[in-house]
Amino acid sequence: MATSSLRLLTVFGEKRYTPMFDKNTPDLADPALLVPGHLNLYSCPMESGTERTPLRDFSLEELVAYFTSLGEKPFRARQVFQWMWQKGATEFSQMTNISRSLIQRLETIATLDRTEVVFISQSPASETRKLLLRLQDGKTVETVLIPEESRVTVCLSSQVGCGLDCDFCATGKMGLLRNLTAGEITDQLRQVMAISSRPVTNIVFMGMGEPFHNYSAVLKAADMMHDELAYGTGARRITISTSGLVPQIKQFAEENRRYKLAVSLNATVDEQRNVLMPINKKWNISALMDACKYYTEKTHNMLTFEYVLMAGINDTLQDARRLIQIARPVFCKVNVIPYNDINGTYRRPADEKIEAFLQELSKGNFPLTVRWSRGGDIDAACGQLATQTKKMQPGFNPIET
Numbered sequence: 001m002a003t004s005s006l007r008l009l010t011v012f013g014e015k016r017y018t019p020m021f022d023k024n025t026p027d028l029a030d031p032a033l034l035v036p037g038h039l040n041l042y043s044c045p046m047e048s049g050t051e052r053t054p055l056r057d058f059s060l061e062e063l064v065a066y067f068t069s070l071g072e073k074p075f076r077a078r079q080v081f082q083w084m085w086q087k088g089a090t091e092f093s094q095m096t097n098i099s100r101s102l103i104q105r106l107e108t109i110a111t112l113d114r115t116e117v118v119f120i121s122q123s124p125a126s127e128t129r130k131l132l133l134r135l136q137d138g139k140t141v142e143t144v145l146i147p148e149e150s151r152v153t154v155c156l157s158s159q160v161g162c163g164l165d166c167d168f169c170a171t172g173k174m175g176l177l178r179n180l181t182a183g184e185i186t187d188q189l190r191q192v193m194a195i196s197s198r199p200v201t202n203i204v205f206m207g208m209g210e211p212f213h214n215y216s217a218v219l220k221a222a223d224m225m226h227d228e229l230a231y232g233t234g235a236r237r238i239t240i241s242t243s244g245l246v247p248q249i250k251q252f253a254e255e256n257r258r259y260k261l262a263v264s265l266n267a268t269v270d271e272q273r274n275v276l277m278p279i280n281k282k283w284n285i286s287a288l289m290d291a292c293k294y295y296t297e298k299t300h301n302m303l304t305f306e307y308v309l310m311a312g313i314n315d316t317l318q319d320a321r322r323l324i325q326i327a328r329p330v331f332c333k334v335n336v337i338p339y340n341d342i343n344g345t346y347r348r349p350a351d352e353k354i355e356a357f358l359q360e361l362s363k364g365n366f367p368l369t370v371r372w373s374r375g376g377d378i379d380a381a382c383g384q385l386a387t388q389t390k391k392m393q394p395g396f397n398p399i400e401t
């Protein structure tokens, strides 16, 4: 879907955009539909008192089992899986190589439930775009498309809100509303691909939520995106980022998953990390490092430590030296992210301070990268998303058609 296929609607003075081809999208111009409780008018109707089965939540293997239970051949499941994801079908009737009788049957017993675009905002300073997507229950999540010269990255959400309450994070302020399903996670990629003029090359789970708090759905979604009949994204182009859930890091190692792992470190002493990331009170830096070493030794995969650099908090030369001591024993690279200002509490350090920190850190014997947050001006930097459902904030430029 090109951006020109979006239609502009005005709701209570706000501009919103919905895909034109999507016949099931409710007319947002009707204020009655925005009253809480009315959105379920568009949830799937029941068939003989039984809820229809949402097919997007099925892995390919599960879809094959479902079709087999219907007395259908496995190749039919593969065709439907490919239509749902790779071909972007939103209605069974679009599946032109499926028999009419099977389409009619699926329309009765199953659904292609999906997210709906509420609005898309464009960074004035870059090509970064942020999508606000509405789920079937009316809750919203954000997904970010970050085109760069050599790659196109998508930042996915794994939960509505987050329960970990990191002090510097906008999403943490929302609390945890619920986990996303594998279908809702994968559907974010479908929506982003529909508006991207270039193929998506990299996927990062760094949006709203702690991915390892929703472990099975996140891994299932990654497997679905990796599948050749969906998007065929290479396993080493999918990165899962955790705030440091030790049992899940060990589980990830034991399952020998091929996806990349990133760990948000952000501090070098427990007193500091306890404040920034309260999860540290449960698993402190020492326990976290033991889990990280276990992961790299078990899988022989390099992991990435993310370090959000905040003025006056964790940006001294002493912090850099401690970070070297912590990171050195682990097969890792370190990614420094100068903070993206979103509230009055934390600030990005001055450029000279950032340079001095990086200079000191470069003495470590590990690869070092810096991510100057793309889309910081639209609150789109990963781990710094906040839901914008009610109000568009300064810096948001709705895409004009």
Ligand code: SF4
Pocket: 162, 163, 164, 165, 166, 169, 170, 171, 172, 173, 207, 208, 209, 210, 243, 383
């Ligand atoms: S930084 Fe990540 S883990 Fe921490 S509150 Fe935000 S979304 Fe949750």
